[in-house]
Amino acid sequence: MADTSSDGGGGLEEERQARLAELEARLERPSAVGVTPVLAAVVLLATLYLCLRQWPDAAYFWSSPEPVDLGVEGDYHFERLASNTYVQLHGAPTSRASYGRDGQLTVVVVGVRDTKLLLARPALATEDWLAGKPPPPPDPRSFSVRGRLLSKADASARWSDAFEKHQGFGELSPEWLVVESERPRQSVAAIGWFGVLAAFAALNTWLLLRGLRAMLARLGGPKAAKPTPG
Secondary structure (H helix, E strand, O other), X not given: OOOOHHHHHHHHHHHHHHHHHHHHXXXXXXXXXXXXXXXXXXXXXXXXXXXXXXXXXXXXXXOOOOOEEOEEOOEEOHHHOOOOEEEEEEEOEEEEEEEXXXXXXXXXXXXXXXXXEEEEEEOOOOOOXXXXXXXXXXXXXXXXXXXXXXXXXXOOHHHHHHHXXXXXXXXXXXXXXXXXXXXXXXXXXXXXXXXXXXXXXXXXHHHHHHHHHHHHHHHHOHHHOOOOOO
């Protein structure tokens, strides 16, 4: 009877080599997604940076809708100050204010007397200001207000000029800002953008891991296989 073991072994070895060659060709083929690990890593880092920038707005969206009471004139509770929270207080304005525009809306930033707080709110009827002209004094009446409390460090660059001006006015040393009427659960766009960025970060994490696995397979997989001597 003829011995076929040698022929059978040779056929299996040829089949194994063919499958290894096919696998190597697949791994060397460009990704259908068209994203390299380096590009995925760069985009992931940029997306994570944007997520960090967007996180305070997203966190405020889910914060408590019940305002923290900071008190009234002569009975303020400064120990309750916490950035990115919804607060309420009663106070009297300083004698000077800074003015700016938000589209067609005139925004007034006044100091809260005997505190380190600024209040940003729409201009009142008594605060008629035209750009390029000296700003009028703010309405002198006391006020009750609710809004988003931000530390000076957390307030956006939009408010930096107001902090500098009030520091120069000399009536208080501002360290906090209350943005009137900015409430939790209000800005759906903020939480929507954060969700989009988080999903994009997850996608690029998957692309990065997928690309790294392919690179490792090319380096340590098929190329490590050696033909078995006949």
